[in-house]
Amino acid sequence: DIQMTQSPSSLSASVGDRVTITCRASQSISSYLNWYQQKPGKAPNLLIHAASSLQSGVPSRFRGSGSGTDFTLTISSLQPEDLALYSCQQTYSLPPTFGGGTKVEIK
Amino acid sequence: EMQLLESGGGLVQPGGSLRLSCAASGFTFNTYAMNWVRQAPGKGLEWVSIVDSSGDGTKYADSVKGRFTISRDNSKNRLYLQMNRLRADDTALYYCAKSDCDSTGCYTVDYWGQGTLVTVSS
Numbered sequence: 689d690i691q692m693t694q695s696p697s698s699l700s701a702s703v704g705d706r707v708t709i710t711c712r713a714s715q716s717i718s719s720y721l722n723w724y725q726q727k728p729g730k731a732p733n734l735l736i737h738a739a740s741s742l743q744s745g746v747p748s749r750f751r752g753s754g755s756g757t758d759f760t761l762t763i764s765s766l767q768p769e770d771l772a773l774y775s776c777q778q779t780y781s782l783p784p785t786f787g788g789g790t791k792v793e794i795k
Numbered sequence: 796e797m798q799l800l801e802s803g804g805g806l807v808q809p810g811g812s813l814r815l816s817c818a819a820s821g822f823t824f825n826t827y828a829m830n831w832v833r834q835a836p837g838k839g840l841e842w843v844s845i846v847d848s849s850g851d852g853t854k855y856a857d858s859v860k861g862r863f864t865i866s867r868d869n870s871k872n873r874l875y876l877q878m879n880r881l882r883a884d885d886t887a888l889y890y891c892a893k894s895d896c897d898s899t900g901c902y903t904v905d906y907w908g909q910g911t912l913v914t915v916s917s
């Protein structure tokens with residue numbers, strides 16, 4: 689199975705800050721990488737697919753980048769409603785695997 | 796509006812069985828693959844199984860292979876997960892999740908239900 693490692697596991701930032709979350713795959717996955725946002729007590733929501741494609745309806749402050757083994761999710765200007773757990777997922781091979789998640793808190 | 800509503804979770808003893816159900820509405824159910832994804836308390840997401848749009852093709856995580864069976868009834872817009880020989884480490888919130896295309900290779904989930912909780916304990 690392909691292992692997905694996210695860092696950091698948690699972070700605290702102020703409203704308006706630029707936030708960066710990284711995801712590393714244990715082998716090359718090309719651009720088969722998704723990012724999900726899970727707000728407290730809610731189901732996950734697809735933010736980014738194919739490493740850098742913004743899902744319809746997702747604010748433009750979210751940006752995904754990377755290919756191969758190293759990927760990044762950037763929130764350009766953190767908002768209070770961005771409090772959530774962010775998870776990456778590889779869809780390159782079976783089984784699709786998720787990272788352990790990054791908990792984003794607002795200072 | 797798209798909706799996925801899971802049911803069937805509960806408390807079950809180790810070795811027992813449960814059948815989860817997911818009622819889908821607001822989209823053309825028989826044109827998309829469907830998944831079950833679970834999340835143990837305080838843990839990350841774990842993909843469990845996928846069924847293609849016709850119901851003929853299925854895939855499973857190794858952790859559930861031989862114990863769980865995914866199926867669908869396109870006439871009723873329903874997805875199912877039959878869970879047998881349940882273990883304590885199957886305890887989790889189980890999400891019904893829609894793929895963005897129709898085959899068993901479509902692992903991108905573009906819509907999730909709210910989940911149903913399965914607790915395996917004596």
